[in-house]
Amino acid sequence: MVKPNKILExxxxxxxxxxxEEPIIEEESESEVEVEVEVEGEEEEEEEEEExxxxxxxxxxxDNKKDQSIYTKKRVLFTSTRGIGSKYRHLMSDLISLIPxxxxxxxxxxxxxxxxxxxxxxxxxxxxxxLFDVRKGTDCFLWMAKTPxxxxxxxxxxxxxxxxxxxMTGNCLKGSRPFLQFDKSFxxxxxxxxxxxxxxxxxxxxxxHVKSKPFFDHIFSFFYQDGRIWFRxxxxxxxxxxxxxxxxxxxxxxxxxxxxIFSDGFGGNVLYSNPNYVSPNNTRSxxxxxxxxxxxxxxxxxxxxxxxxxxxFIEPNEVDTIxxx
Numbered sequence: 001m002v003k004p005n006k007i008l009e010x011x012x013x014x015x016x017x018x019x020x021e022e023p024i025i026e027e028e029s030e031s032e033v034e035v036e037v038e039v040e041g042e043e044e045e046e047e048e049e050e051e052x053x054x055x056x057x058x059x060x061x062x063d064n065k066k067d068q069s070i071y072t073k074k075r076v077l078f079t080s081t082r083g084i085g086s087k088y089r090h091l092m093s094d095l096i097s098l099i100p101x102x103x104x105x106x107x108x109x110x111x112x113x114x115x116x117x118x119x120x121x122x123x124x125x126x127x128x129x130x131l132f133d134v135r136k137g138t139d140c141f142l143w144m145a146k147t148p149x150x151x152x153x154x155x156x157x158x159x160x161x162x163x164x165x166x167x168m169t170g171n172c173l174k175g176s177r178p179f180l181q182f183d184k185s186f187x188x189x190x191x192x193x194x195x196x197x198x199x200x201x202x203x204x205x206x207x208x209h210v211k212s213k214p215f216f217d218h219i220f221s222f223f224y225q226d227g228r229i230w231f232r233x234x235x236x237x238x239x240x241x242x243x244x245x246x247x248x249x250x251x252x253x254x255x256x257x258x259x260x261i262f263s264d265g266f267g268g269n270v271l272y273s274n275p276n277y278v279s280p281n282n283t284r285s286x287x288x289x290x291x292x293x294x295x296x297x298x299x300x301x302x303x304x305x306x307x308x309x310x311x312x313f314i315e316p317n318e319v320d321t322i323x324x325x
Contacts, residue, residue, distance in 0.1 A: 074206050077121050077147075079105040080132040088140045090162040092132050094252045098233065099203065100175045100211035114266040118148035121265075128202050129265070139280045142256060143266065144198055150264040151271065153195055155229070155256040156280065163251045170235035170248035172218040177205040179216055179236075185224040191261060191272045192224065218250060227276050229256040 078096050080089070084107070096102045103124055108114070108131075117129050131143035140160070145152035180203060186196040203220050205212045216236070223230040231254050234247040261272040 073125070074101055074128070074201070075124070075126040076102045076202055077105055077117070077124055077126040077129045078102050078132075079108060079117065079120075079129070081108050081111055081134060083137060084132055084134045084140075085137060087160055087162065088132055088134055090164065091160050091252055091254065094163050095130075097174060098172075098178070100205055101209050114143075117145070118265045121147040130202065131266075141259070144202060145265045146198065146201070147265040150262060150268055151194065151198065152262040152264065152266055152268070153198060154259040154262070156259055156277070157254050157256050159253065159255045161251065161253040166249075166251040166253065168249045168251050170218075170233075170237075170250035172235050172250060173213060175211050176213045176215060176217045177207075178203065178233075179219045180204055181219055181221045183223045183225075186222070191258070194261065195229075195258070196222075219247065227257070227274070229258070231256065 076099060078092060080092060084092075096104055103126060105120060105124065108117070111133065114131070117131065121127070121129050127147065129143070129145045129147050131145075133141040133143060135141070140157050142155040142157050143152060144155070180200055182196055182199075186192045199222060207214075218236060219234045221230075221232040221234060223232070231252075233250045233252065235250050237246045237248055257277060258272075258274045259277050260270055260274070263269045263271050
């Protein structure tokens with residue numbers, strides 16, 4: 001038989017253990033809950049930061065895509081008039097191969113309807129146009145225009161040398177993007193600044209274009225000297241064991257003489273007219289006049305020589321024949 005006093009002692013011990021253990025269990029549960037709450041708070045903050053970063057990245061990506069989509073829509077239309085020679089045709093094909101965002105169009109029959117090029121640019125979704133206008137088989141005029149609102153610059157190009165004609169050692173990958181180099185004199189006058197901006201918009205290949213390569217390996221150089229713009233194309237080559245890079249010419253070459261600047265696309269008011277420009281017709285007429293003057297001078301000298309001979313002629317005298325008999 002178990003005594004009741006011992007049973008009571010066991011019950012009291014069990015109660016005391018339960019009372020002592022309860023606060024310990026409560027403390028452990030509270031600490032675990034606090035840790036779980038802190039972890040959940042940190043996870044929520046991280047998720048919010050990630051969401052903010054994603055939204056920022058999405059906004060920047062959309063902006064970049066919009067900018068690239070706007071920029072990659074730039075296209076240049078190349079065309080020419082009837083009667084273009086082989087040299088200028090090869091020059092146009094060389095420029096088309098160097099400008100990947102270009103489109104070639106059929107020849108234009110009538111020079112009086114150059115304003116229709118604006119409509120063809122709209123149909124072909126082109127923003128710029130380059131026209132090779134050849135007259136009399138020898139004179140080539142280069143038109144660069146921002147269609148349809150303008151401006152338009154008219155050049156007379158001379159000293160043309162194509163890639164096949166030069167056969168330089170330089171070479172560049174087709175579709176690569178070029179650097180554009182301009183002389184300091186392009187910032188000196190207003191009309192040169194306008195020409196510089198138009199050339200950069202036409203010749204610079206847009207980033208992310210389908211037909212372009214994502215690197216630079218050649219340079220388009222434009223120099224202003226003697227009232228003319230000199231165009232050169234160079235390849236960027238890296239020399240071994242040297243820090244400096246070397247430039248080797250590729251071609252083509254041409255010299256552009258500024259004639260006029262118009263306000264609209266292939267027409268409009270004349271914004272600038274070069275006072276030092278002389279048309280090729282005037283140069284030819286001056287050359288013919290110089291030849292004619294040489295002929296007239298030579299004839300005049302002959303007539304004067306004949307007159308001098310007549311004056312210097314001595315008639316026979318009787319004294320000269322005295323001793324003949």
